[in-house]
Amino acid sequence: MKEVDAEGKTVLVTGGAGYVGAVLVPRLLEQGFRVKVLDLFIYGDDVLRGVQGNSNLEQIRGDIRDQKLLRETMRGCYSVIHLACISNDPSFELDPELGRSINFDAFGPLVDIAIESGVQRFIYASSSSVYGLKSESDVTEDLALEPLTDYSKYKALCEEILLEKRTSNFTTLILRPATICGYSPRLRLDLTVNILTSHAFHNRLITVFGGTQMRPNLHIEDMAALYVKSLKLPAESIDGKIYNAGYENHRVSEIAMIVKSFVGPDVQIVTKSTDDNRSYHISSEKIRRELDFIPKHTLQDAVSGLVAAFNQNLVPDALTKDIYYNIRKMQGLSLA
Numbered sequence: 001m002k003e004v005d006a007e008g009k010t011v012l013v014t015g016g017a018g019y020v021g022a023v024l025v026p027r028l029l030e031q032g033f034r035v036k037v038l039d040l041f042i043y044g045d046d047v048l049r050g051v052q053g054n055s056n057l058e059q060i061r062g063d064i065r066d067q068k069l070l071r072e073t074m075r076g077c078y079s080v081i082h083l084a085c086i087s088n089d090p091s092f093e094l095d096p097e098l099g100r101s102i103n104f105d106a107f108g109p110l111v112d113i114a115i116e117s118g119v120q121r122f123i124y125a126s127s128s129s130v131y132g133l134k135s136e137s138d139v140t141e142d143l144a145l146e147p148l149t150d151y152s153k154y155k156a157l158c159e160e161i162l163l164e165k166r167t168s169n170f171t172t173l174i175l176r177p178a179t180i181c182g183y184s185p186r187l188r189l190d191l192t193v194n195i196l197t198s199h200a201f202h203n204r205l206i207t208v209f210g211g212t213q214m215r216p217n218l219h220i221e222d223m224a225a226l227y228v229k230s231l232k233l234p235a236e237s238i239d240g241k242i243y244n245a246g247y248e249n250h251r252v253s254e255i256a257m258i259v260k261s262f263v264g265p266d267v268q269i270v271t272k273s274t275d276d277n278r279s280y281h282i283s284s285e286k287i288r289r290e291l292d293f294i295p296k297h298t299l300q301d302a303v304s305g306l307v308a309a310f311n312q313n314l315v316p317d318a319l320t321k322d323i324y325y326n327i328r329k330m331q332g333l334s335l336a
């Protein structure tokens with residue numbers, strides 16, 4: 001497939017100072033894109049410090065619910081990568097009305113303003129959690145969506161809105177990522193691989209709740225590479241498409257063993273019972289076949305990168321600082 005020329009085109013990344021955005025934005029700049037980041041920067045003003053001062057980067061502090069700001073920000077943008085949301089179920093459940101207002105109510109106006117502003121391509125970060133619990137060994141894109149939580153329900157509803165608003169001049173792509181793992185300048189330590197690695201490194205102890213639940217994983221560098229690729233592919237190859245985006249499906253107990261094998265034999269693993277039996281195991285064969293997307297980074301690479309960051313003191317106070325844990329940080333905020 002012949003790539004679209006990206007040079008000089010402007011991309012708006014909502015939530016661009018988040019976990020994935022902090023890795024994605026520098027990659028976009030490296031590829032010649034002009035980038036606007038719209039974010040509340042609640043996890044720090046220095047998340048994008050590595051590209052601070054880049055003439056092709058514009059950082060805008062603001063809320064995606066502010067439609068006037070959206071119209072100003074969207075002007076001149078070729079594409080939108082929509083990452084902004086209240087992430088993960090526990091954070092969402094802290095304030096369901098806030099979660100709905102950002103993750104769902106703001107979405108339709110955001111898409112409408114993108115269309116009005118002449119945006120040609122809209123890439124939406126949905127979630128593999130939209131499938132709910134499935135008995136199939138490989139969960140493919142043609143299976144029914146059965147979201148278990150408000151977070152995943154609104155992800156699914158936003159997919160419907162985006163597909164309804166698709167036109168010949170407005171290319172849409174929906175990605176359903178697996179659980180992302182690996183180091184980012186805006187690190188999250190409330191994701192399976194990341195938190196197990198942190199506990200193994202700092203406490204020499206991993207507590208596994210349940211353990212039989214499946215978790216699909218994708219390295220953050222591969223996720224960023226996929227977004228970049230999605231901007232460069234011809235419109236006809238992605239328009240209206242929906243893809244799972246993952247790499248390795250492992251049981252939580254298996255992830256713990258992989259972490260232990262890398263961090264050290266002195267790490268203990270303790271298993272406890274849990275009421276959380278959510279289990280996701282997705283197939284990413286479709287995106288490999290149609291878009292030639294083949295992840296290059298393993299779960300072991302994610303663990304290795306995290307351990308290196310801990311050793312280099314890039315993650316100070318990893319166990320206690322609120323900025324690494326969405327729910328802790330959200331508890332101290334007022335975003336209504």
